[in-house]
Amino acid sequence: MQTMVKCLLTPLMLLTFGTLNAAQLQKTVAHALNGIEIPVNYKNWKMIGVAHRLDKHSLRVVLGNQIAINAVNNHQTNPWPDGAILAKLVWKETQHPAWPEAIVPGQFEHAEFMLKDQQKYKSTAGWGFARWLGMDQKPYGETADFAEECVSCHAAVKDKDHVFTIPAPLP
Numbered sequence: 001m002q003t004m005v006k007c008l009l010t011p012l013m014l015l016t017f018g019t020l021n022a023a024q025l026q027k028t029v030a031h032a033l034n035g036i037e038i039p040v041n042y043k044n045w046k047m048i049g050v051a052h053r054l055d056k057h058s059l060r061v062v063l064g065n066q067i068a069i070n071a072v073n074n075h076q077t078n079p080w081p082d083g084a085i086l087a088k089l090v091w092k093e094t095q096h097p098a099w100p101e102a103i104v105p106g107q108f109e110h111a112e113f114m115l116k117d118q119q120k121y122k123s124t125a126g127w128g129f130a131r132w133l134g135m136d137q138k139p140y141g142e143t144a145d146f147a148e149e150c151v152s153c154h155a156a157v158k159d160k161d162h163v164f165t166i167p168a169p170l171p
């Protein structure tokens with residue numbers, strides 16, 4: 001009997017604590033100054049593209065949520081559909097200790113996001129912009145209108161729905 005109770009209790013406890021942990025983890029990241037919350041689960045999203053910035057000496061990977069990935073697969077990224085979210089993760093470049101010619105991710109610099117919603121983010125070209133700095137994920141910016149800086153630079157690719165990333169070719 002005791003064994004049976006234990007058998008039942010353990011998965012239950014795991015479930016309860018598992019859920020609590022997920023909720024707590026999310027809460028530890030403060031929302032951006034424009035109210036955008038860090039998207040849940042972004043670390044499990046699929047890759048769309050990568051970039052190596054020579055000027056910033058950093059490596060970047062661009063990930064997409066399922067709506068964004070579907071849009072890429074269906075070649076419907078101009079415009080991107082509402083609900084698509086693009087994430088960009090940035091690391092300082094560093095040399096592999098065993099193979100210095102290999103440039104690999106070093107210190108984590110920041111995670112930033114573009115959330116597509118034509119109506120909601122009308123004032124910032126249909127995208128919600130947000131960025132969190134470092135391993136402690138501190139919201140970026142001084143004031144709620146920090147995204148103006150993002151939009152004005154992303155205007156260089158206005159004709160690509162303000163998105164720079166070109167999906168990486170795959171066989």
Ligand code: HEC
Pocket residue numbers: 051053060062086087088112113114129130131140146147149150151153154162163164165166
């Ligand atoms: C000075 C120019 C500049 C500014 C300012 C800027 N970006 Fe970007 N952003 C880029 C470039 C260039 C890329 C693509 C290459 C790369 O990864 O660096 C990019 C890529 C991105 C991507 C991946 C999707 C895409 O468009 O390729 C996201 C997400 C993103 N930026 C978010 C932001 C956010 C959020 C801000 C403001 C807090 C911001 N950016 C400010 C130049 C800029």
